[in-house]
Amino acid sequence: MASPENAPRRAALLTLGCARNEVDSEELAGRLAGSGWELVDAEDGSADVIVVNTCGFVEQAKKDSIDTVLAASDVARPAGAKVVAVGCLAERYGAELARDLPEADAVLGFDAYPELAERLGDVIGGHAPAPHVPTDRRMLLPISPVERPAATADVSVPGHDWVPDIARVARTRLSGGPVASLKLASGCDRRCAFCAIPSFRGSFVSRPPADVLGEAAWLASDGVRELVLVSENSTSYGKDLPGGTRSLVDLLPGLAAIEGIERIRVSYLQPAELRPDLLTAIAGTPGVAPYFDLSFQHASAAVLRRMRRFGSRTDFLDLCSRIREHAPEAGIRSNVIVGFPGETEEDLVELEQFLIGARLDAVGVFGYSDEDGTEAEGYDGKVDPAEVRARVERISALVDELMEQRAEERVGTDVVVLVERAADDSGDGDFSGEDVVGRAAHQGPDADGESTVVAAADGGPEPSDLRPGDLVRCRVVDTEGVDLVVEALEIVSRAGAAAALAGSG
Numbered sequence: 001m002a003s004p005e006n007a008p009r010r011a012a013l014l015t016l017g018c019a020r021n022e023v024d025s026e027e028l029a030g031r032l033a034g035s036g037w038e039l040v041d042a043e044d045g046s047a048d049v050i051v052v053n054t055c056g057f058v059e060q061a062k063k064d065s066i067d068t069v070l071a072a073s074d075v076a077r078p079a080g081a082k083v084v085a086v087g088c089l090a091e092r093y094g095a096e097l098a099r100d101l102p103e104a105d106a107v108l109g110f111d112a113y114p115e116l117a118e119r120l121g122d123v124i125g126g127h128a129p130a131p132h133v134p135t136d137r138r139m140l141l142p143i144s145p146v147e148r149p150a151a152t153a154d155v156s157v158p159g160h161d162w163v164p165d166i167a168r169v170a171r172t173r174l175s176g177g178p179v180a181s182l183k184l185a186s187g188c189d190r191r192c193a194f195c196a197i198p199s200f201r202g203s204f205v206s207r208p209p210a211d212v213l214g215e216a217a218w219l220a221s222d223g224v225r226e227l228v229l230v231s232e233n234s235t236s237y238g239k240d241l242p243g244g245t246r247s248l249v250d251l252l253p254g255l256a257a258i259e260g261i262e263r264i265r266v267s268y269l270q271p272a273e274l275r276p277d278l279l280t281a282i283a284g285t286p287g288v289a290p291y292f293d294l295s296f297q298h299a300s301a302a303v304l305r306r307m308r309r310f311g312s313r314t315d316f317l318d319l320c321s322r323i324r325e326h327a328p329e330a331g332i333r334s335n336v337i338v339g340f341p342g343e344t345e346e347d348l349v350e351l352e353q354f355l356i357g358a359r360l361d362a363v364g365v366f367g368y369s370d371e372d373g374t375e376a377e378g379y380d381g382k383v384d385p386a387e388v389r390a391r392v393e394r395i396s397a398l399v400d401e402l403m404e405q406r407a408e409e410r411v412g413t414d415v416v417v418l419v420e421r422a423a424d425d426s427g428d429g430d431f432s433g434e435d436v437v438g439r440a441a442h443q444g445p446d447a448d449g450e451s452t453v454v455a456a457a458d459g460g461p462e463p464s465d466l467r468p469g470d471l472v473r474c475r476v477v478d479t480e481g482v483d484l485v486v487e488a489l490e491i492v493s494r495a496g497a498a499a500a501l502a503g504s505g
Contacts, residue, residue: 009037010037010040010047010048017061017065019445024053032172045075045078049081049123053087056093065089091134093107106128106131107132108131110156137155137202178225185234186205194340205240216255220260220261225261227265231268235275235278252281257287263418264289265291265444270295280326283330291332292323293334295334300348303343320332331441333360335366338351343368355402356402363402365392365399403449404481407479407481408479414474418439421468422435422437436466438451449481457475462488
């Protein structure tokens with residue numbers, strides 16, 4: 001049931017979508033906790049309000065967000081609680097979503113985030129604010145990137161409200177463990193024909209280096225050992241910052257030097273913007289994973305031009321080759337879109353030939369669908385939806401085979417695994433060592449496979465000796481699909497393992 005009179009108000013947060021949204025939710029949680037709210041689990045029936053941080057990227061994500069609001073309503077109504085939708089879907093559709101989804105007691109856009117505690121209080125009191133009217137958020141900041149920092153004081157940019165006073169941190173972690181995402185920037189200045197994200201996330205805005213470093217140090221103090229740097233386009237970081245040239249090349253060594261941080265991972269890189277110095281920095285900076293999350297999207301030059309993107313099969317294969325010249329065991333992952341308007345059989349074969357030659361570690365395959373307000377929505381040459389599904393199946397089958405082959409190529413090699421999970425049978429910290437699971441440097445969170453430690457090798461530590469937060473050199477002995485089966489050789493670092501263990505409870 002909802003909290004009694006005079007008790008702290010209680011809120012539950014549910015998050016859908018990407019790691020960027022997860023950071024936004026933790027900022028919202030920090031705002032609420034800093035305003036005296038208690039954070040609770042949505043399922044226990046004690047919340048006064050359930051906040052659903054929605055995703056509005058593609059049709060399936062929109063459906064999942066709406067289904068989650070409906071499910072939250074089923075939980076909230078018997079307890080007399082409210083349901084509030086925030087996030088990308090709420091920002092993108094505003095009043096339209098509120099009209100079509102009466103199960104949500106309020107629909108709040110990004111501009112409501114700074115006063116979220118007050119707005120939720122209004123909703124609980126029966127005075128829900130009017131849903132915002134969506135606008136193209138690219139229009140809220142100057143066209144020139146270097147003029148944006150001064151203007152951001154008047155524009156809400158989710159995930160950027162870092163307060164460098166540890167007593168007033170504007171972020172509360174919603175899940176423990178030794179891995180956390182850290183936002184580098186928000187928004188995007190690219191104009192890909194298929195993507196609506198810039199219209200509701202806005203123009204590209206970098207976070208000041210001091211804020212990124214300060215939040216990273218705070219996360220390290222909370223037991224985090226791996227930082228995953230996220231944004232809509234990490235390769236653009238620093239282009240809008242004052243004071244001369246600033247980029248990831250400048251920032252990465254400082255992040256890697258933070259006490260307790262064992263590994264830095266950079267996500268969301270644009271191939272056309274991956275300069276040689278940044279490639280070298282990611283491949284060769286101690287403490288930075290040689291991991292390249294590259295947004296190829298396709299490999300046919302003709303399709304890429306229609307997408308308003310750059311590159312070709314030859315360009316992309318050359319980039320993969322240059323990465324492996326610097327770091328032979330580097331991980332490379334990407335996403336591709338099939339069935340884009342005008343895509344021919346020749347284009348699809350070009351994509352297949354790229355995938356065969358590139359030997360990527362992980363590939364996400366998506367079928368094209370129209371997105372509201374995008375340039376491609378008005379293109380002719382649309383591929384029949386049944387054919388799009390067939391092409392997704394065709395490319396997915398190839399990708400699955402290629403990814404398994406790439407994993408098998410790693411058998412007999414050594415990898416460094418960050419332990420993330422270990423079985424705790426008793427609940428009192430007495431680990432059994434069963435199902436010790438982590439990720440090697442080439443394995444990104446959630447989608448790129450994982451490594452299971454099954455036994456000790458050559459006098460190495462037993463799985464029962466390992467704890468979340470340990471960095472362990474292992475030998476790959478087998479594979480299970482894209483996942484690796486490894487034997488532990490030695491613990492490279494146990495720094496802060498107790499803190500990481502506490503954070504994962």
